[in-house]
Amino acid sequence: MLDIFTLIGDWITGLLESIGAGPVVIDLVFGFIGSFIIINFLLIMALVIIWIERKLIGRIQARIGPNRVGPWGIFQNVADVLKLMTKEIIIPTGADLIPFMLAPIISVASVFLIWAVVPFARTAVGTTVTVGVLYIVAVSSLSILSVLLAGWSSNNKYALLGAFRAVAMLVSYEVPIILMLLIPVMLAGTMDVLQIVEQQGIWYVFMAPLATLIFFVASHAEAARSPFDTLEAESEIVAGFHIEYSGMAFAMFYLAEFLHSFTVGALVATFFLGGWRGPFAAEVPVLGVIYFFIKTFAVYFINIWARGTLPRLRIDQVMDFCWKFLIPLSLVLVMLMVLADKVAAAVFPGYAAVGGFVDLLPRAAVLLIVNVLVGAAAVGWVIRQGRRERERLAAMEIAPIERPAAGAAK
Amino acid sequence: MEITPLTITFGIFAIFALGGGLGVVLSRNLLHAALYLILSLFGIAGLFITLEAPFLAIVQVLVYIGAISILITITIMVTRRVMGVTDSVNNQWPVAAIGALFTFGAIVFVLVSNFHGRVAAGDVPADMIERIGLAFASPQGYLLPFEVASLLLLAALIGAIVVARE
Numbered sequence: 001m002l003d004i005f006t007l008i009g010d011w012i013t014g015l016l017e018s019i020g021a022g023p024v025v026i027d028l029v030f031g032f033i034g035s036f037i038i039i040n041f042l043l044i045m046a047l048v049i050i051w052i053e054r055k056l057i058g059r060i061q062a063r064i065g066p067n068r069v070g071p072w073g074i075f076q077n078v079a080d081v082l083k084l085m086t087k088e089i090i091i092p093t094g095a096d097l098i099p100f101m102l103a104p105i106i107s108v109a110s111v112f113l114i115w116a117v118v119p120f121a122r123t124a125v126g127t128t129v130t131v132g133v134l135y136i137v138a139v140s141s142l143s144i145l146s147v148l149l150a151g152w153s154s155n156n157k158y159a160l161l162g163a164f165r166a167v168a169m170l171v172s173y174e175v176p177i178i179l180m181l182l183i184p185v186m187l188a189g190t191m192d193v194l195q196i197v198e199q200q201g202i203w204y205v206f207m208a209p210l211a212t213l214i215f216f217v218a219s220h221a222e223a224a225r226s227p228f229d230t231l232e233a234e235s236e237i238v239a240g241f242h243i244e245y246s247g248m249a250f251a252m253f254y255l256a257e258f259l260h261s262f263t264v265g266a267l268v269a270t271f272f273l274g275g276w277r278g279p280f281a282a283e284v285p286v287l288g289v290i291y292f293f294i295k296t297f298a299v300y301f302i303n304i305w306a307r308g309t310l311p312r313l314r315i316d317q318v319m320d321f322c323w324k325f326l327i328p329l330s331l332v333l334v335m336l337m338v339l340a341d342k343v344a345a346a347v348f349p350g351y352a353a354v355g356g357f358v359d360l361l362p363r364a365a366v367l368l369i370v371n372v373l374v375g376a377a378a379v380g381w382v383i384r385q386g387r388r389e390r391e392r393l394a395a396m397e398i399a400p401i402e403r404p405a406a407g408a409a410k
Numbered sequence: 411m412e413i414t415p416l417t418i419t420f421g422i423f424a425i426f427a428l429g430g431g432l433g434v435v436l437s438r439n440l441l442h443a444a445l446y447l448i449l450s451l452f453g454i455a456g457l458f459i460t461l462e463a464p465f466l467a468i469v470q471v472l473v474y475i476g477a478i479s480i481l482i483t484i485t486i487m488v489t490r491r492v493m494g495v496t497d498s499v500n501n502q503w504p505v506a507a508i509g510a511l512f513t514f515g516a517i518v519f520v521l522v523s524n525f526h527g528r529v530a531a532g533d534v535p536a537d538m539i540e541r542i543g544l545a546f547a548s549p550q551g552y553l554l555p556f557e558v559a560s561l562l563l564l565a566a567l568i569g570a571i572v573v574a575r576e
Contacts, residue, residue: 024415099445130539134468141476145448148483152441160487167484175567191539323571331567 003285005123034126038115046255047077049262053304060308087247092155095244099153104245104252107146111259113139118266119194121276121288132193133181136267137174140222143260144170147241150253154244162240165230165315172322173221173228179330180215183208183337184271187367189353197275202360205272208337210371210378212272214330219267220303221318223260227310230318261303262296269295325382333374340370420460426453440486448479462534465542 012033016026051066051074058065066073091100114136116126129135144167151163185191187207188199205212221228242253269275273295276288313321344366345351351366352359430450437443451474458467535541545551 028415096439096441099441102445129464129468131465131468134465134472138468138472138476141472141480144480145475145483148480148487149445152483152487163487167480171480327567328571 003123005121005285009123031127035116038126039112042112042115042259043255045262046259047081049300050077050258053258053307056301056304057308060305081251084248084251089247089249090244092244094155096153096155099149100244101249103146103150103153104249104256105146106149107143107256108252108259110139110142110146111256111263113142114263114267117193118263118270119197119275120292121285122194122198122282123285124289125194128192128194131191133185133191133196136193137178137181141174143222143256146256150245151241154241156244158238159241159243162243166224166241169228169230169315169318169322170222170224172319173218173326176214176218176322176326176330177222179327179334180211180218181271182334183211186334186338186341187353193270197270197277199354200274200277201356202364203272203274203277207360207364207367208272208333208371209368210333210375211330211337212268214326214333215272216264216268216299216302218322218326219264220261220306221322223264223303224257225261225303226307227313228318229312230315261307262300265296265298265300265303266292268299273299325378329374329378333371336370336374337367340366416460420457423453423456423460426450426456428453441483444479444482444486447482448475451475451479463538465539 009030012029013026016029021029054076055065055073066076069075069079091097117129117132117135119125147166147170148163151159151161151166154160184196184204187204188196190196190199242250245253269292275295276285276292278287278291280287282288341353341363344363345353348362351362353363354360427450430446430448430453433446434443434450437446451470455467455470455475458464458470546556547553
């Protein structure tokens, strides 16, 4: 057993006991060490992921991206942070000071709080909460509050418009997210995030690929990345809720946005891609950390890819997509998966809900079939709707635009 | 009463809850009142944690802060006339004060008349969430109210979809 996390933990415990610290003090010290490591790790990670994102978006748009500071522009963000730190935080006239300054703090905190329960490896997790999934939903709903506060307290029309859009959109997209989080909870039979990873003898992406996709898309929208970035929409409402922010206050919103989409990667990896699971990860937990981040970055890459490729949707399209497509689809999917799971458990004798790879195969097969059928039905419906819409447009008679005759006076 | 980490934590969260509550009542700005309400509810969630009821604490954050407070905030924001009003918001406050006083008196009366001194805390069962789940799903427990509430929420959700489709 080569478990470096338990080793370090035991060493610190021994060290504290030798200087006569009680169990309460030890818990306190571990709490501080844990949050210190996670928060600073994320802050350093933010520099890396923002650089990766800018480089990738650059490549997607046939540009080079940052290339001046350091090799391949890798220190560009360090320079940007230094610049932002020296900039003045301008507080607009008529702004409500306390909510105005509270908003960026809440927005960053809501992202950091999620990482408290994300397991990096079997023995490396911030804290175990028996209702971890609910906890994630609860703390991520705080980000809506930050957008609302920022939009309202800025005393700016565009900011308020952005806040209203944000509320409409973020609250709506929470519904499919919560419905899709039901599926790993149901499959694992627990709300403990650590246990959900532990139960994934077969990754849930193979049992519920459609649920994975819906969760990813809805979380992507919740992180307000393009094509769902209608709440900041530079070309429509300038920058939406953070229009009046400058300096580090703006930087915190920026940080929260990037970390949020990185967190989406981590959550998809944890709930559907088996978290730290991989060859020998159970024996050597350090490998688990590596697997976890490979999966997280893979999902994050798709996130950037979508951001770089797709144009922004209109706000009504965003809302339609959620209420008319994602939510009905998730409701149907959850109901059919529960039904299929229960019926199959009653009918087939070898149907196991817990166990290793081989034990879980019948369950995976049944649920995969359900997912494929529901997915095929949804795609069929979309194609039919598209055809109907095109026919409707073709049937409409569009009058040609009257142009002034050539050579007419100005 | 000796000072332990638990009493310190309790004190901090109690200050949050009570201070937030006072802020709600005393604040002249409605949006600030809503913010104080969030602080107060957060304090109560903290109190649930000191009672070793993490499920309740998280549901408190999810439902009261994540949903109800945001609903209140939006309601305040869309009622343009109330925004930024700094003088007394409501002229019915004397009636409300009397009502609040009676409620407070009733709660204090019930608490004082049922106070039996300090009792040792019972052990918190490890399978608390399973117990809550079973209580919701068993006919002897809360199956009927739970199902009625679920049906109501599902109807509301489907209703929202129907409204959106029109």
